[in-house]
Amino acid sequence: MNLHSLIDVLPKAELHLHIEGTLEPEMMLALAKRNGVELPYQTVEQVQAAYEFDCLQDFLDVYYQGMSVLINERDFYDLTMAYLEKVHGQGVRHVEIFFDPQAHMERGVAFETVLGGISSALETAGREMDMTSKLIMCFLRHLDEEDAFGALNCACKHKEHIYAVGLDSSEAGRPPELFSRVFAQARAQGFKAVAHAGEEGPAAYIETALDDLKVSRVDHGNRAFEKPALVARMAAEQMPLTMCPLSNLRLKGITDLKEHPIKKALNAGLLATVNSDDPSYFGGYVNENYKQVADAVGLTGDEIVTLAKNSFKASFQSDNDKQAYL
Numbered sequence: 001m002n003l004h005s006l007i008d009v010l011p012k013a014e015l016h017l018h019i020e021g022t023l024e025p026e027m028m029l030a031l032a033k034r035n036g037v038e039l040p041y042q043t044v045e046q047v048q049a050a051y052e053f054d055c056l057q058d059f060l061d062v063y064y065q066g067m068s069v070l071i072n073e074r075d076f077y078d079l080t081m082a083y084l085e086k087v088h089g090q091g092v093r094h095v096e097i098f099f100d101p102q103a104h105m106e107r108g109v110a111f112e113t114v115l116g117g118i119s120s121a122l123e124t125a126g127r128e129m130d131m132t133s134k135l136i137m138c139f140l141r142h143l144d145e146e147d148a149f150g151a152l153n154c155a156c157k158h159k160e161h162i163y164a165v166g167l168d169s170s171e172a173g174r175p176p177e178l179f180s181r182v183f184a185q186a187r188a189q190g191f192k193a194v195a196h197a198g199e200e201g202p203a204a205y206i207e208t209a210l211d212d213l214k215v216s217r218v219d220h221g222n223r224a225f226e227k228p229a230l231v232a233r234m235a236a237e238q239m240p241l242t243m244c245p246l247s248n249l250r251l252k253g254i255t256d257l258k259e260h261p262i263k264k265a266l267n268a269g270l271l272a273t274v275n276s277d278d279p280s281y282f283g284g285y286v287n288e289n290y291k292q293v294a295d296a297v298g299l300t301g302d303e304i305v306t307l308a309k310n311s312f313k314a315s316f317q318s319d320n321d322k323q324a325y326l
């Protein structure tokens with residue numbers, strides 16, 4: 001079997017996916033119309049023309065503007081359902097989805113509207129497509145600790161729907177330790193923890209995500225390779241890394257996919273995984289990420305199988321549920 005067909009049929013889990021980053025231009029324009037929201041774009045081509053980014057912040061500005069069309073519970077349901085149907089066709093059997101409630105609450109959209117729409121779509125996908133899922137609520141790191149505590153208080157009322165907390169948005173100058181107290185309280189309330197670290201920020205931010213936030217996974221983690229002792233530690237601990245090749249390319253963390261450290265991560269014995277991050281904005285869903293990075297760095301069939309198995313190993317599924325895929 002050729003490698004692209006192997007990627008198509010392998011069962012996979014997706015562990016690094018911002019649901020707001022799956023908003024396709026067509027749906028953005030349709031929801032803008034449905035909800036009477038003004039956008040600076042009128043056509044799909046105009047939307048796509050805005051997807052030229054020099055860094056993470058460039059992208060985030062467009063991403064927060066795009067999500068302004070999401071107002072009602074049905075919008076969040078439709079968004080989530082469209083993503084799940086898409087990746088069901090790519091062999092994805094399990095998803096762990098990030099959402100950014102603070103970005104919606106600051107626009108006057110209620111926490112329960114966001115959570116209600118996303119979680120009913122996950123329930124439908126479980127019932128109709130046999131897809132399993134977990135939800136991860138991210139704190140926006142450009143906002144302060146108090147704002148994060150507000151989101152955590154909302155999450156505590158809905159523990160049956162939220163499995164873990166995460167940390168995303170602008171990384172530079174916003175080290176994980178600013179949120180140590182929020183994460184300590186979240187963990188005390190029974191949530192697992194993950195955090196974006198080492199996407200643009202230095203290796204030291206990965207270390208404080210591990211030591212201060214006590215995360216179970218590191219999202220991105222690319223800059224770990226600047227510190228060999230950290231790579232050795234993460235390999236020894238089998239600390240998962242959720243890597244996102246097309247995201248790194250589009251946000252200029254790398255200038256060519258050939259530079260992507262996914263193969264280096266496997267060679268170092270890290271529990272690395274491939275994910276799409278914000279597929280609508282970065283030009284590909286999970287299989288496009290696997291295929292393009294596989295072609296660029298020359299992954300073997302065995303390495304691709306390892307990455308797919310890693311996605312289940314690194315997931316929050318029970319050991320029993322993981323076994324079916326290992």
Ligand code: ES4
Nearest residue numbers: 018168169196247277278
């Ligand atoms: C994100 Cl690529 C990326 N990095 C950090 N935060 C994010 N939120 C959505 N996409």
Ligand code: ZN
Nearest residue numbers: 018168196277
């Ligand atoms: Zn991300």
